[in-house]
Amino acid sequence: MIQAMSRLPATLRQTLTWDQGIEMANHVQIAAATDLDIYFCDPHSPWQRGSNENTNGLLRQYFAKGSDLSVYAPDYLEHVSRKLNNRPRKRHGFRTPAEMLDRLLSEPFNPHDVASTA
16 A cells, blocks of 8 residues: 555645544554545445445456455556556546546646535
8 A cells, every 4th residue: 555655646645534444454654654634434334435335346357346456466466457547437437537637637736626625
């Protein structure tokens, strides 16, 4: 997690919202090492993590639920990542997540584009 987060541009490395899984048991160390504010969704509240739930469904095309990803070669995980990041999504007007990220990083920051926490 620390390595993955350190590869992101600083504008994307400010906060992280996570589900209530055991994979974030050392969130305190991760937060300290990455200078991230880490938040957790409420239990049994899938509406708080809609894109996460959608992505989990897409990942099931490659990995069974509960799979140990450490048994897969890093190049295969990268392959799956590229496939999903270049798959058009209705949510984005049939643009890909990669296109949306490029767009986000190439346009000037507009505070009105940020989701409200209220």
